[in-house]
Amino acid sequence: MDWLLALKALLLGVIEGLTEFLPVSSTGHLIVAEDLVRFRIPTREAFIIAIQGGAILAVCWEYRQRLARFVLNLRRDAREQKLAVNIAVGFLPAALVGVLAKSTIERFLFKPLPVATALVIGGLVILWAEARHKRRYGELDLAGGRRARVESLDDIRPWDALRVGAVQCLALIPGTSRSGTTIIGGLLLGFSRKAATEFSFFLAIPTVIGASVYSGFKAREQFVAADLPLYAIGFVAAFAAALASVRWLLAYISQNDFRPFAWYRIVFGAVILLTAYAGWVDWTQ
Numbered sequence: 001m002d003w004l005l006a007l008k009a010l011l012l013g014v015i016e017g018l019t020e021f022l023p024v025s026s027t028g029h030l031i032v033a034e035d036l037v038r039f040r041i042p043t044r045e046a047f048i049i050a051i052q053g054g055a056i057l058a059v060c061w062e063y064r065q066r067l068a069r070f071v072l073n074l075r076r077d078a079r080e081q082k083l084a085v086n087i088a089v090g091f092l093p094a095a096l097v098g099v100l101a102k103s104t105i106e107r108f109l110f111k112p113l114p115v116a117t118a119l120v121i122g123g124l125v126i127l128w129a130e131a132r133h134k135r136r137y138g139e140l141d142l143a144g145g146r147r148a149r150v151e152s153l154d155d156i157r158p159w160d161a162l163r164v165g166a167v168q169c170l171a172l173i174p175g176t177s178r179s180g181t182t183i184i185g186g187l188l189l190g191f192s193r194k195a196a197t198e199f200s201f202f203l204a205i206p207t208v209i210g211a212s213v214y215s216g217f218k219a220r221e222q223f224v225a226a227d228l229p230l231y232a233i234g235f236v237a238a239f240a241a242a243l244a245s246v247r248w249l250l251a252y253i254s255q256n257d258f259r260p261f262a263w264y265r266i267v268f269g270a271v272i273l274l275t276a277y278a279g280w281v282d283w284t285q
Contacts, residue, residue, distance in 0.1 A: 005039075005041070005230065006229070006230065006233055008037050008039045009039075009047065009230045009233045009234045009237075010233050010234070010237050011033065011037065011237075012030060012033060012034065012037075012039060012047075012051060012234060012237075013051045013054065013233060013234035013235065013236070013237025013238040013241065014237045014238070014240075014241045015029050015030060015033050015241075016029075016030060016051040016052065016054070016055055016234070016237075016238045016241070016242075017051070017054065017055050017058065017237060017238040017239065017240065017241025017242035017243075017244075017245060018241045018242070018244075018245050019245075020052070020055040020056075020179070020204075020208075020238075020242055020245070021055070021059065021179050021200070021201065021204065021242065021245055021246050021249060022177075022179060022180075022245060022249060022261060023122075023126065023177050023179050023180030023183055023184065023258055023261045023265075024119075024177055024180065024261055024264060024265055024268075025115070025118070025119060025122070025174065025175050025176060025177035025178075025180065025265075026055070026177075026178075027110075027115075027174045027175070028115040028118065028119055028174050028175035028176075028177070030048070031110055031111065031112060031115050031174055031175075032112050032115060032116075032272065035112050035283060041227065041230070042222070043222040043223070043224060043227045044222075045215060045216075045218075045219035045222050046216070046219055046222040046223045046224075046227065046231065047227070047230060047231060047234055048215075049212045049215055049216050049219070050231035050232075050234050050235045050238075051234040051235060051237070051238040052208055052211075052212050052238070053212060053235060053238075054234065054235040054236065054237070054238030054239035054242065055208070055238045055239065055241075055242040056204065056205060056208045056209060056212075056242075057239055058238070058239045058240075058241075058242035058243040058245075058246060059201050059204060059205065059242065059246055060205065061239075061243065062243060062246050062247065063201065063202075070083065070084075079154055082154070082156075083153055083154075083156075083202070085158055085161075086153075086156050086157075086158055086160075086161035086199075087161070087202055087203060087205075087206060088206075089158050089161040089162045089165060090161040090162065090164050090165035090168070090182075090199075090203045091165060091203060091206045091207055091210070092162075092165060093162070093165040093166045093168065093169050094165060094168045094169050094171070094172070094207055095207070095210055097169045097172060098169075098172055098211060098214070099214070101172060102172065102214075105172050105173065105174075109173055109174055110174055111283075112272055112276070112283040113272070113273065113276055113283060114173075114174065114175065115174050115175035115269075115272070116175065116268075116269040116270075116272035116273045116276075117175065117269065117273070118173055118174065118175025118176050118269075119175045119265045119266070119268055119269030119272075120265065120266050120269035120270060120273070122175065122176055122177060122180055122262075122265055123261075123262040123263065123264070123265030123266035123269065124262070124266065125184065126180065126184055126258050126259070126261060126262035126265070127259060127262045127263075129184045129187050129188055129258075130187070130257050130258055130259050130262070132187075132188065133187045133188075133257075134257075136190070137192075147192075148190055148191060148192035148195070149189075149190030149191070150186070150189070150190055150191040150192065150195045150196075151192050151194075151195055152192075152194075152195050152198075153195060153198055153199060153202070155195065156191075156195070156199060160189055160191075161199075163185065163189055164182050164185045164186055164189065164199065164203070165203070167181050167182065167184075167185030168181050168182050168185070168203065168207070175269070178200075178204065178207065178208075179200050179204065180261075182196070182199065182200040182203055182204075183196045183197055183200045183258070184196075184258070186199060186200070193253045193257070193258075194253060194254065197249065197250070197253050201246070
């Protein structure tokens with residue numbers, strides 16, 4: 001095994017896991033990181049699917065009891081049926097747009113500089129959304145502020161889910177962030193931070209699995225036995241990092257807002273644009 005390549009796979013797995021469920025864009029970070037470390041393998045698509053699988057398994061593991069209750073009670077529990085409808089309704093817009101536009105978006109936007117631009121714009125949107133949310137519901141909607149319209153998953157209506165799903169379509173643009181669009185979309189629709197974050201996690205399961213299955217079918221010839229060690233390294237790294245990230249985020253949002261992520265996005269994106277403009281880093285165009 002090429003140990004340098006294995007180290008790069010480990011690094012990318014950690015990056016995927018840490019950023020998949022934070023509003024900072026895992027795809028954007030991977031594109032930038034791959035360019036920086038010159039991660040070039042013919043089976044890249046298969047590797048990306050493997051590390052995304054590790055990340056989504058982490059959130060399934062964290063919510064394993066809730067998911068088990070959901071599956072076991074789906075046929076007879078109206079609350080679980082309502083959640084299933086909301087997840088399906090929220091999933092459909094991105095699934096449809098993804099099938100129609102994914103190839104075009106990848107051809108033109110999966111590059112560091114478009115990612116940097118999206119990071120900055122997304123950061124500004126988060127700052128605006130947080131300011132709007134505070135004006136409506138107080139400093140912290142879970143600690144003394146006015147109750148949000150949607151406090152828990154049980155309060156979500158199909159119309160809410162559809163609108164969050166429509167906003168999620170923006171996440172097809174790298175650098176935007178799937179979790180960022182769904183969480184901020186939820187805040188703008190009157191969700192509490194906890195409800196927006198949990199719905200984002202649940203919506204991620206069919207969205208990421210569906211995208212992986214679709215991409216995996218298209219790239220099925222890339223799954224070769226010789227690269228299985230790389231897939232395994234990335235998968236395990238992504239699982240461990242995502243599990244830590246999800247647990248940290250759930251604790252963080254109980255008493256904090258998303259502004260630090262906004263400033264991180266703005267600074268990170270600005271650094272990429274500045275280094276490109278100054279000629280200090282030869283980003284792939």
